[in-house]
Amino acid sequence: MQPYCGGARPTPEILKESEKPKPYANKTIVFVSSTGKIDSAKTNNTGSLSAKLKIGDYKLYExxxxxxxxxxxxxxxxxxxxxxxxEWQKEIKIVTVTKTEVKISEKNEIVEVCPWTLPCFLESRRPPARE
Structure with a gap:
């Protein structure tokens, strides 16, 4: 989901569109293995990711x-x-690869937010609220 972040009051159509899931497209995901090895891959334009991983456990991060x-x-x-x-410690998924299966555990959902509502954003940096 990607919220409406414009300044003007949104129409019902714009609000409805902003509530639809959007792909996490063309973004880099970093893989960290339990042994400390690092790799990365980029999602495609539909937000899908394909990577060959050796047997082991991996944490995935934005x-x-x-x-x-x-x-x-x-x-x-x-x-x-x-x-x-x-926030930096929050992995998005944990992937466990064995000889027979790949198990993916969801950890922290990727949520797009308006810039002024980002977690940890200092109040002094926020734009003034509309009256």
Missing amino acids: AWRYYKKADGGFVVSDFDAECLKA
């Missing part, structure tokens, strides 16, 4: 979380440091 950056093109100083450190 690139901004793994590389300890700020989401949405912001700078780290726009965010509460302790809160952001906690």
